[in-house]
Amino acid sequence: MRPVGSKYLLEEPLGRGATGTVWRARQRETAGAEAAVAGQPGETVAIKVLKEELAHDADVVMRFLRERSVLLRLTHPNIVRTRDLVVEGDLLALVMDLIDGPDLHKYLRENGPFTPVAASLLTAQIADALAASHADGVVHRDLKPANVLLDERDGRMRPMLTDFGIARLADSPGLTRTHEFVGTPAYVAPESAEGRPQTSAVDIYGAGILLYELVTGRPPFAGATALEVLHRHLSEEPQRPATLPEPLWTVIERCLRKEPAERPSAESLARALRVVAAGIGVHSAPNEVEAALGVGALLTPDPSPAPVPETPGATGVPGAADATQVLPTGSAAAATPGAYDAYDAYDPNAATSVLPPVGAADATSVLPSTGGPGGPGAADPTAVMPPVPGAPPGSPGPGGQPEAPHPWQTQLRAARERNEQTQIQYLDPSEDPLRRRPQRQPQRQAPPPPPRQQPPQSQGYRQAPPPPHYQQQPSYGYPQQQPPQYAPPPPAHYQPQQPQPYQAPQPQPRPQQQPPRQQPPQPPAREPREPRRRSANPMHIPGLGCLKGCLFVIVLFVIGGWLIWELTPLQEWIGTGRGWWDQLWAMGEGVVNWIGHLGGSTGGSTGGGAP
Numbered sequence: 079m080r081p082v083g084s085k086y087l088l089e090e091p092l093g094r095g096a097t098g099t100v101w102r103a104r105q106r107e108t109a110g111a112e113a114a115v116a117g118q119p120g121e122t123v124a125i126k127v128l129k130e131e132l133a134h135d136a137d138v139v140m141r142f143l144r145e146r147s148v149l150l151r152l153t154h155p156n157i158v159r160t161r162d163l164v165v166e167g168d169l170l171a172l173v174m175d176l177i178d179g180p181d182l183h184k185y186l187r188e189n190g191p192f193t194p195v196a197a198s199l200l201t202a203q204i205a206d207a208l209a210a211s212h213a214d215g216v217v218h219r220d221l222k223p224a225n226v227l228l229d230e231r232d233g234r235m236r237p238m239l240t241d242f243g244i245a246r247l248a249d250s251p252g253l254t255r256t257h258e259f260v261g262t263p264a265y266v267a268p269e270s271a272e273g274r275p276q277t278s279a280v281d282i283y284g285a286g287i288l289l290y291e292l293v294t295g296r297p298p299f300a301g302a303t304a305l306e307v308l309h310r311h312l313s314e315e316p317q318r319p320a321t322l323p324e325p326l327w328t329v330i331e332r333c334l335r336k337e338p339a340e341r342p343s344a345e346s347l348a349r350a351l352r353v354v355a356a357g358i359g360v361h362s363a364p365n366e367v368e369a370a371l372g373v374g375a376l377l378t379p380d381p382s383p384a385p386v387p388e389t390p391g392a393t394g395v396p397g398a399a400d401a402t403q404v405l406p407t408g409s410a411a412a413a414t415p416g417a418y419d420a421y422d423a424y425d426p427n428a429a430t431s432v433l434p435p436v437g438a439a440d441a442t443s444v445l446p447s448t449g450g451p452g453g454p455g456a457a458d459p460t461a462v463m464p465p466v467p468g469a470p471p472g473s474p475g476p477g478g479q480p481e482a483p484h485p486w487q488t489q490l491r492a493a494r495e496r497n498e499q500t501q502i503q504y505l506d507p508s509e510d511p512l513r514r515r516p517q518r519q520p521q522r523q524a525p526p527p528p529p530r531q532q533p534p535q536s537q538g539y540r541q542a543p544p545p546p547h548y549q550q551q552p553s554y555g556y557p558q559q560q561p562p563q564y565a566p567p568p569p570a571h572y573q574p575q576q577p578q579p580y581q582a583p584q585p586q587p588r589p590q591q592q593p594p595r596q597q598p599p600q601p602p603a604r605e606p607r608e609p610r611r612r613s614a615n616p617m618h619i620p621g622l623g624c625l626k627g628c629l630f631v632i633v634l635f636v637i638g639g640w641l642i643w644e645l646t647p648l649q650e651w652i653g654t655g656r657g658w659w660d661q662l663w664a665m666g667e668g669v670v671n672w673i674g675h676l677g678g679s680t681g682g683s684t685g686g687g688a689p
């Protein structure tokens with residue numbers, strides 16, 4: 079348990095996103111007046127600890143403090159409440175209500191598409207949250223299923239929009255550049271993709287994509303690369319799934335208009351979706367069906383959309399003079415046909431998984447290539463982005479300096495990073511932002527072996543097979559669909575429908591969501607060898623060892639013989655009564671005499687034989 083400020087204790091990580099790690103935490107003591115919710119000691123909360131690089135960016139810290147009042151005052155039944163903001167040293171953290179339930183992305187993956195009625199009612203609540211925040215001048219800018227938490231209470235699930243303001247914090251010039259969009263390619267509005275001024279209409283576009291995904295199981299625009307997805311947003315019209323009820327399609331289609339001014343306001347979207355839900359049920363009354371069919375009239379645009387701060391000309395007027403149009407929309411029409419099918423290889427929430435193979439960017443010949451196939455950066459879709467309009471490729475910048483990376487390069491890179499889908503996973507302590515101070519290492523006798531190279535997660539994910547439920551085409555026929563497990567308050571006439579032929583996806587964990595890869599069992603570490611003993615004969619005289627052995631054996635014999643002589647009745651047997659040394663002497667003499675005798679007898683016999 080680690081403290082955050084003096085008021086909170088982190089207990090366990092709940093998940094990690096592009097901007098930080100969310101922890102389950104406990105309140106230690108009541109927060110001060112600066113907090114929106116004082117809280118009680120012992121209360122459980124969720125705390126998002128922002129990433130180190132964000133916390134180290136002075137601009138982000140400034141924004142964090144500046145946005146404090148905005149974030150803390152944003153309250154709505156469908157918005158996750160921010161209770162407190164903690165700035166302590168180089169730690170930035172948002173204290174939120176803890177939501178007990180999965181996020182919508184995870185729920186969708188595990189349970190499949192929603193029925194049109196349930197999807198409409200759920201999205202209506204999200205639109206309510208957007209209407210409240212837009213009225214307060216706050217644009218979310220990163221609306222996607224992963225940012226909708228499902229609060230499970232009393233057998234019901236309430237969608238709760240989270241991560242408000244995070245996009246604004248991450249949108250720091252220190253980290254990005256002024257025109258950068260913050261978002262996720264699958265959900266990003268065309269004006270954001272083009273670098274045009276953004277308004278609250280980007281959230282309506284995101285809501286349209288989310289609604290489409292809820293009823294079909296996948297977002298409308300997909301592709302093999304993030305860049306391709308962005309082009310589809312710019313150039314392609316979404317296709318109506320055959321079995322989608324017409325009124326619901328009317329709503330989706332209006333939300334997905336390329337022109338922001340043609341999209342409905344969040345308020346009218348919420349109202350329209352409730353009318354649609356009432357009119358497409360199996361037991362809808364004729365007047366409700368009638369009202370649903372006329373839903374288009376309800377989808378009135380927002381007369382004064384909330385501008386996204388610090389986007390050039392963010393006045394809600396598309397095409398303002400200072401807008402930076404990076405992608406020529408006309409040329410985007412050349413997007414590779416059929417690439418839609420490549421969705422199976424593309425997870426909309428994980429653009430890191432879609433880095434194309436070398437040359438893949440060339441196949442989609444919608445962007446001028448700066449390096450040509452195989453040239454520098456050919457494998458990186460961001461590297462083939464055109465230069466700033468008006469400047470020839472590779473030309474120096476205004477100050478005679480070489481052109482800095484184009485905003486798009488940073489944008490797409492940032493988008494890829496942001497798209498790493500949050501996962502509940504083990505948090506390596508070395509990556510724990512709260513443990514980044516150097517830890518004292520125990521002294522080692524020998525240097526440790528080099529660490530094993532792990533393949534980067536994103537690469538593994540890139541090659542991962544798509545989840546099975548994305549490979550199959552979901553059934554859109556709302557009459558056959560079952561009531562979703564999400565149970566928003568149904569209209570009075572709403573009756574459970576027939577079971578949907580959706581097959582529950584086989585649990586197939588994505589590589590990124592897998593627990594840290596199991597290392598193959600290591601053989602038990604060898605006992606360190608004892609240091610070699612130094613020889614007592616450092617000069618190493620050859621043969622000395624052998625000589626020593628001989629001497630040792632002789633000494634052994636002498637001592638053994640003496641013991642036998644003295645301690646056994648051998649003397650008596652021999653009858654001499656001599657001592658050991660006398661006997662030994664006598665034996666020696668005997669041997670000498672014998673040898674002398676041998677010599678004499680040899681000499682005598684020789685001499686005797688001569689005459």
Ligand SMILES: Nc1ncnc2c1ncn2[C@@H]1O[C@H](COP(=O)(O)OP(=O)(O)OP(=O)(O)O)[C@@H](O)[C@H]1O
Pocket residue numbers: 092093094095096097098099100124126158174175176177178180181220224225227240241244496497498499500501
């Ligand atoms: N208030 C909360 N209560 C409970 N769980 C939460 C809360 N906020 C986030 N989580 C959990 O933590 C995970 C990570 O949240 P986070 O907002 O960092 O993810 P993300 O939206 O994918 O990241 P990002 O928006 O930074 O790209 C979520 O998927 C959710 O499971």
